Amino acid sequence: MSTIAEGFKIEGDRVAECIHEAHMQLDTVCDQTTLDFSSVLRITPRDLRAMEELADRAENESVKVVLCGVNVDIYKVLKLVKLAARFSFATNGAGSIELGREENRHAEPTN
Amino acid sequence: MVTSEVVPQQVRIPLAPESLSAERIAYLDGLLRQAKHAAAVFTQYTQEDVDRIVKPMVVAGLEQAQYLARLAVEETRLGVMEDKALKNMVATEFVYNYVKDKRTVGAIREFPERGLVEVAEPIGIILSLTPITNPTSTVLFKCIMAIKTRNAAIFSPHPNAWRCCHEAVRIMYETALKHGAPEGVFTCLESHGLPENAYLMRHKDVGLIDATGGPGMVKAAYSSGKPALGVGPGNTPVYLEKSADLNMAVVDIITSKTFDNGTICASEQTVVMDDEIYELALKKFADLGAHICNEKETKVLERTVIDPETGYMQPIAVGQRAADIARMVGIPVKADTKLLIAPIQGVGREHPLSAEKLFPVLAVYRAKSVDEALKVCVDVNHAGGIGHTAVVFSRNEEVIRKFGEVINAGRIIVNSPGSIGAFGGVYNDMVPTFSFGCGTGGGNSTMDNVNVYHYLNIKRVARRTQAHMWFRVPNQIYFNMNAVENLHRLESKSTIIITNPAMEHMGHVDIVRRHIPARTLVHVSVIPDAEPEVAVIEQGVEALHFYKADQIIALGGGSVIDAAKIMKLKYESPDADLEELAAPFMDIRKRVVEYPTMKVNRARLVAISTTSGTGSEVTPFAVLTDKLSGRKVTLADYSLTPDVAIVDPQFVMSMPKVLTADTGIDCLTHALEAAVSIYASPYTDSNAMQAIRLVFKYLPIAYQRPQDEEARSMMHNAACIAAIAFSNAAVGVNHALAHAFGARFHVAHGRANALMLPHVMAFNASVPTKFMPSPNQRGYIAHKKYATIADLLGLGGSTVDEKVKKLIAATEKLLDQLAIPHSIAELGISREDFEQAIPDLAKIAFDDPSWRSNPRMPLVTELVQLFWSAYEGWGGASASTHKHSA
Numbered sequence: 003m004s005t006i007a008e009g010f011k012i013e014g015d016r017v018a019e020c021i022h023e024a025h026m027q028l029d030t031v032c033d034q035t036t037l038d039f040s041s042v043l044r045i046t047p048r049d050l051r052a053m054e055e056l057a058d059r060a061e062n063e064s065v066k067v068v069l070c071g072v073n074v075d076i077y078k079v080l081k082l083v084k085l086a087a088r089f090s091f092a093t094n095g096a097g098s099i100e101l102g103r104e105e106n107r108h109a110e111p112t113n
Numbered sequence: 114m115v116t117s118e119v120v121p122q123q124v125r126i127p128l129a130p131e132s133l134s135a136e137r138i139a140y141l142d143g144l145l146r147q148a149k150h151a152a153a154v155f156t157q158y159t160q161e162d163v164d165r166i167v168k169p170m171v172v173a174g175l176e177q178a179q180y181l182a183r184l185a186v187e188e189t190r191l192g193v194m195e196d197k198a199l200k201n202m203v204a205t206e207f208v209y210n211y212v213k214d215k216r217t218v219g220a221i222r223e224f225p226e227r228g229l230v231e232v233a234e235p236i237g238i239i240l241s242l243t244p245i246t247n248p249t250s251t252v253l254f255k256c257i258m259a260i261k262t263r264n265a266a267i268f269s270p271h272p273n274a275w276r277c278c279h280e281a282v283r284i285m286y287e288t289a290l291k292h293g294a295p296e297g298v299f300t301c302l303e304s305h306g307l308p309e310n311a312y313l314m315r316h317k318d319v320g321l322i323d324a325t326g327g328p329g330m331v332k333a334a335y336s337s338g339k340p341a342l343g344v345g346p347g348n349t350p351v352y353l354e355k356s357a358d359l360n361m362a363v364v365d366i367i368t369s370k371t372f373d374n375g376t377i378c379a380s381e382q383t384v385v386m387d388d389e390i391y392e393l394a395l396k397k398f399a400d401l402g403a404h405i406c407n408e409k410e411t412k413v414l415e416r417t418v419i420d421p422e423t424g425y426m427q428p429i430a431v432g433q434r435a436a437d438i439a440r441m442v443g444i445p446v447k448a449d450t451k452l453l454i455a456p457i458q459g460v461g462r463e464h465p466l467s468a469e470k471l472f473p474v475l476a477v478y479r480a481k482s483v484d485e486a487l488k489v490c491v492d493v494n495h496a497g498g499i500g501h502t503a504v505v506f507s508r509n510e511e512v513i514r515k516f517g518e519v520i521n522a523g524r525i526i527v528n529s530p531g532s533i534g535a536f537g538g539v540y541n542d543m544v545p546t547f548s549f550g551c552g553t554g555g556g557n558s559t560m561d562n563v564n565v566y567h568y569l570n571i572k573r574v575a576r577r578t579q580a581h582m583w584f585r586v587p588n589q590i591y592f593n594m595n596a597v598e599n600l601h602r603l604e605s606k607s608t609i610i611i612t613n614p615a616m617e618h619m620g621h622v623d624i625v626r627r628h629i630p631a632r633t634l635v636h637v638s639v640i641p642d643a644e645p646e647v648a649v650i651e652q653g654v655e656a657l658h659f660y661k662a663d664q665i666i667a668l669g670g671g672s673v674i675d676a677a678k679i680m681k682l683k684y685e686s687p688d689a690d691l692e693e694l695a696a697p698f699m700d701i702r703k704r705v706v707e708y709p710t711m712k713v714n715r716a717r718l719v720a721i722s723t724t725s726g727t728g729s730e731v732t733p734f735a736v737l738t739d740k741l742s743g744r745k746v747t748l749a750d751y752s753l754t755p756d757v758a759i760v761d762p763q764f765v766m767s768m769p770k771v772l773t774a775d776t777g778i779d780c781l782t783h784a785l786e787a788a789v790s791i792y793a794s795p796y797t798d799s800n801a802m803q804a805i806r807l808v809f810k811y812l813p814i815a816y817q818r819p820q821d822e823e824a825r826s827m828m829h830n831a832a833c834i835a836a837i838a839f840s841n842a843a844v845g846v847n848h849a850l851a852h853a854f855g856a857r858f859h860v861a862h863g864r865a866n867a868l869m870l871p872h873v874m875a876f877n878a879s880v881p882t883k884f885m886p887s888p889n890q891r892g893y894i895a896h897k898k899y900a901t902i903a904d905l906l907g908l909g910g911s912t913v914d915e916k917v918k919k920l921i922a923a924t925e926k927l928l929d930q931l932a933i934p935h936s937i938a939e940l941g942i943s944r945e946d947f948e949q950a951i952p953d954l955a956k957i958a959f960d961d962p963s964w965r966s967n968p969r970m971p972l973v974t975e976l977v978q979l980f981w982s983a984y985e986g987w988g989g990a991s992a993s994t995h996k997h998s999a
Contacts, residue, residue: 045157046154046295047147047150047151047296047297048296050153051150078153078156079153082149082152083149083150083153
C-alpha cells in the first residue's frame, strides 16, 4: 500500500492487508481518510471482514472513510452486506459511467 | 427428492425459536454472516469462474460416490449401498450433463426478435434441508446447483443422516474452495435441532428455503413466510394396460420399486392391471423374484407395515429389504425375495396398502376395464400423491393420452420405471433432479423437477419494441371525372346496385348502369337514405342470394356504402354474428373477436361515393342501427374495406353548400386526427398531410363555386385520401366528442366535428395532463405535427407554438368561410340544456373508442372542459392549456 495525499491506495491483489494497514493508521487521521479502490477489481470475504473492522473503528473514532474508485460490482457487494452505508463514496472520474444525462423533452418522431 | 418422512404426521417444527440459547443464536448468526459475505462476493463471479468450480466438484462427487453411499447406509440403516452410490453418480454426472452448458450468470437467454434478455440474479443464502432417504445424493445435487447459480447454502440435514451429509458438504466445499469459490459458501449445521431450523427459516438474510423432506418440514418451510421450494410426498399409481410390453413393464417395476429398497418417493406404490393380463403379469413378477402374497399374508402386511392409527407407513419398514420385512412380519418367503406383492380390492384407509410405502411392498389391483383402471389410478393419485409421479405402461396412445389428462402428477412416466424415470435424464429427457415439485395440489410452489432456474431470480430486460403496423387500402381506386367508366373492366355475371332514392331520382344509377358490361345481369336495390338498419340488411342479403350476385355496387353516401359492406359480410359469411363482431376493442390489430375468413359466397364490393367527407369507399368501418333494440353498432375490420373504390366527382357536383361544408370539415378532421394519432406512420402522414393541403386549398372554392370541377374533384380526392389515412391511423378525441354531442342534439356529424375542432387542436398541442401510451413514438409530438402542417400550408411562424396558433387560426378562418357557427350556443342550444347534458356527454365521449388513438389521453374533466369550450366558441380553449417549451 502506498500513502497518497488524500489517504491510502488499495492494491488489487492484497486488499485485506492494505485495509488493515489503513486501519492501523486511523489514529493519525483527523476527520476523514480516503481509500482508493481504483486498482481493485474484486473483493473476497476476507476483504469484507477487514472493511467491517475498519468501519467499526472509524465509527468509534468519528473518522469519515471515503472510498473512491469503487467499481459497481464491488459497490453491489458492499450494498448486499450492508456495508455501503458505513462508508462515503467518491468517484475519481476515470472509468465511471455517466448517468442521468438529461434527454430532450420532446425527441424527434421516428414515425 | 421428496420423501415422506418415517413418521410424517409426528414431525413438528416449532414456529418460534424461543428455546434457543444466546450462544446458539450467536452460532447461527455467525453461519449466516459467513454465508452472506460469501453470497455477496459470489455476485462478482463470471460464468467462466463458476463453471471452473462446478466441474471439479462433480468429479469429486463421482470419486466419492461409493464412500458417501456407504456412510449413508451405515448411518441411516436405510436402502442399498450400491443404489445409493448410483444415486450419488446421477446427482453429479447427470446433473452436470444438464447444467454444464447452461448460462446461469449475467445474460442467460436472449430473444432479440422480442427485444428481451433474461439476466440471472443470485438469490443469496439458501437454507437447504435434506432428507434421510437420499441424504448424500441430495447434498451433492444442491451443492452443484448452488455453485452454478452463485448462491451460498446452509445445510440442515435430517438428524439421522447428519454425519454422511456433513461429509458430503465437506467434500463439496473443500473442492469448491480449492477452485476459487468464496470462503463460507457452504456450511452445515454442526448439530441439528428443530429450533435451529425455525430460526434460520425466519432469518432476514435467508433468501430461499429449499426443503426436501417430509410434509412437516415442508409445511414449516412454507409457513415461515420465506420464499420456499418445499416439495410434497408421493403415492405413485401405475397403470399396467393390456397392450403393454409385459416383460419390459415387469422388469421396470421391479427395478424401480426395489431401487434403494423403495426409498425414492417416486417409486411405484399400487399397480393397476387389466384383467386380461393380471394373472400373466403376476406370474412374471414371481418368476423374477417377487413373492405374491395370499389373502392372509396381505392382511398381515396391512396390520404391520401400515400404522392402523394413522394410515401411514411404519418407520421400521422404510428402506428395508423385502425378505427382511417378510421375516419381521412372519411371512415365509425365499431369502432372495425382491418384492412383496399384495393384491388389494380398493383404495383408501380401509385398504391400508394403497398408501405410500417407501419399502419393497407393492399393492396390485385387478381392473375389469380401462375406465375402472383409470378411476383406481385417480384414487391412488388422490390418496396422498397429488402432483407427484404416476406411471403408465401401454402401447395404446389413447390410453396414454387419457392417463396424462386425468392424473395430476408433475411427472407422468410412460413405459419406464417411476423412481429412476422421475429423476430425469436417465430414461427420458426430463430435467435431472433430486427434488420433485408437486404443484399446488401437493401444496408446493412448483410442479417442475427443481433445477438451477429455481435457484435464480431471473430478471427480464425488455427493450422498447415498435408495434407491428400496416397500411391497407382497397385493391383498386379509380378517381377523377368519369372514373365510373372503369366499371366496364370489372367482370361480373350478376351485379346488384345498392343505392338510395335520391341517386335513382338524380339519374346517377343510370350513369352507373351504362358502364357495366352488357352481359352482366344488373339488379337495383333501393334502400332508405339513413343509417342502415338490420331489416334493410336482411332484405339486401336475401336479394344477393336470390340473384346469386358476384358483385355489389354501392352508390351513395356513407350510409349506403356501410349497408353494402354489411350485406356483403352477411352474404359471404351467413353465420357472422353482427352483435359479437361489434365487440369493443382498443387496437384493431389486437382485437379479441375475429371476423370470419371462411366464405360460402364471394362478391366484389365496388363503392362509389356521392359525398366528399366520410371516405367510406375506402374505410374498414360500417355503422348499423338496430331499431328493435335501439342500439347502434360500429363494425370495424379490414375485411369490410371495399374491393374497388370509384372517386368520381360527377356524383358530387350537385351537393348542397351545407353538405359540402359539413362533409369537407369531416374530411379535414379525419386528416388532422390521423396526422397526430398515436398510430400515425409515414404512410398515413403522407396521406393526411396531402388531404389537409387539398382541403385548405379547395374546400372554400367548392363551397363558394359548387360547379368548379377542379375544386369538387380535389375535395373528392381529399376525402378519399384522408379516409385512407384514418383507416390506418384512426381518429381521436374530436370524433369522440362529436359522436356524443351530435347524437344528443341531432347535429350533423361534420358540423359537430367542426364545432370541436379548434378546441381539440389546442388541447392536443398543449402539454398533456396524461400521456397516451405510445410505443411507436419517441416523445410527445402532436404539437410538432401541427407545426409541420402549418409549414406545409405556408402559414408562417418561427416557433412551434406560433405555428400551432397559426394553424388553429387558419382552421377557424376556414370554418368562417364555410359559415359554420363559432359555438354550440349559436346553434340555439340553451346553456341550461347543455349543462344538463354535460355529464352524459362526457361519459359517452369517454366510452367512445375514437379517442384511444388520440395523442393525449383525455381525463373526463378535460372532456367536460372541451365541451364547454365548444359551447362558448373559439378562443376559449387555448387559454386553458399549457404551452410546450420551444
